[in-house]
Amino acid sequence: MYIYILTNPTKTVLYIGVTNDLTRRLSEHSSGRGDAGKFTGRYQADLLVYFELCPDVTQAITREKQLxxxxxSKKDALITAFNPDWNTIDLETWSG
Structure with a gap:
């Protein structure tokens, strides 16, 4: 399970989610860009800047609620420690 944080191009919005398939979920967020009925679409928050693995769904949901x-400011510090320049993470090339 993954916990992930998305932001928008101006980095003014953060979206925190949980999924068992991060690649699929990112694609779903990107395909909803501009959809005013959904948070990530309304705020164009589809840029991955942080993720972590959890061993099971219960721990992932607990961590999501914690975040x-x-x-x-605490979320910003977490992202910065993981991804100092807040670059958009491409899962195929990310080396951490």
Whole structure:
């Protein structure tokens, strides 16, 4: 299971999610770009800047809830520690 954070081009919005297939889920977010009925579409938040693996769904959901409860500054620090320049992560070429 993956916990992931997406942002928009101006890095003003963060979206936190959980999935068992990160590649598929990113594709779903990208295909909904501009869809005003969905958070990621409305705010164009489809740029992956952070992810982590969890061994099972229960731990992943617990971690997602934890991250969602954090302040923006704490989330920013987490992303920066993992991805200092907040570059969009391409899963095929990411070396961490």
């Amino acid at each position: 969602k409860g954090w302040t923006r």
